[in-house]
Amino acid sequence: MDLTPQPAQAAGLPAELTAWAPVLADSLAPERLQGVAKTFKDVPRPPRLLSRLAGLDLGGANGSHEMVNLINGEPLIAAKVLAAVNSPAYGLQRPVSAIGQAVTYLGLNAVRSICMHHALQQGFRSDSPDRAERLRRIWQASALAGELALQTSPRVSLPDTGGLACSVLLSFLGELAVSVAVPRGLLVRVVERDHFARTRSEQALVGLGAPEIGRVLMRGWELPEEVIGSVAALDARLVSPAAAGCDIGQLRDAWGYLCARLGERMAAGELTNLADFNLALDTRIELAAIRPLHADPRFAALLQQLSAPALLTRVEAMMLERRGAQPRPAALPV
Secondary structure, three states: OOOOOOOOOOOOOOHHHHOOOOOOHHHOOHHHHHHHHHHOOOOOOOOHHHHHHHOOOOOOOOHHHHHHHHHHOOHHHHHHHHHHHOOHHHOOOOOOOOHHHHHHHHOHHHHHHHHHHHHHHOOOOOOOHHHHHHHHHHHHHHHHHHHHHHHHHHHHOOOOHHHHHHHHHHOOHHHHHHHHHOOHHHHOOOOOOOHHHHHHHHHHHHOOOHHHHHHHHHHHOOOOHHHHHHHHHHHHHHOOOOOOOOOHHHHHHHHHHHHHHHHHHHHOOOOOOHHHOOHHHOOOHHHOOOHHHHHOHHHHHHHHHOOOHHHHHHHHHHHHHHOOOOOOOOOOOO
């Protein structure tokens, strides 16, 4: 299946969106591609653990055992995962001292998501306060977005919800790379908070938008093609219209894409309460291609989960913790 993002063609979409299309790395002139490669050549490869976890089949008979062994094979990351699991945001009744225990309490998908988050962090470091602040927002956005995908999608029987959470997390990879590698003189000209405007400005300034930069890095890191394709399908929802009655795959990708955008808004302080979000009334171009899905009963059911008390409590706890405040104990995942 061709997952290459295409320019939006549906009637009723904003003219800015229909007039723009993502540039693919393979379509760049050689000299332009060399310039892009030079910009991102020093982005370090993450631990091999990231690729192995992303491609792990957690539905298999040995999925739990394999994942626990993989994480335990990286003691530094395992320690960070345990620290995260024992934080007040997860509200566990007793301390967890082993990865296997973490899996028992939080589930395979949640622990994998936390682990992948920390594995990615190994490779991204800032050299200035402004880069550090951008990274902080991206890390918070990706954590919140992944949590939304994990906590909401199982309730509507979307396929491979754990894989969806991985795709949501990896969809932030290009933004991380832009934040640490693009020269500061260009970086200050990249729009930060609106996904469409930001991607368009990255493409104009660097040659590729962050979603395509992320795919280039994932291929260079030899992540499984299935994983790369899943992230590409999610990213494609910026320009590929989805309407009520679409197939379950498009619905799944659209939900992952929306989780990513909501994570960004919360991290930027633009959305303080998920219950206030209304897709039908949202006017941003970044959601124009998926806005018609508010009329799909399946997607509407997912949207309703954004107001679930347990999710609101969990998100509040995560945001307070990252600001350095003491969160209230969060409800255990269900």
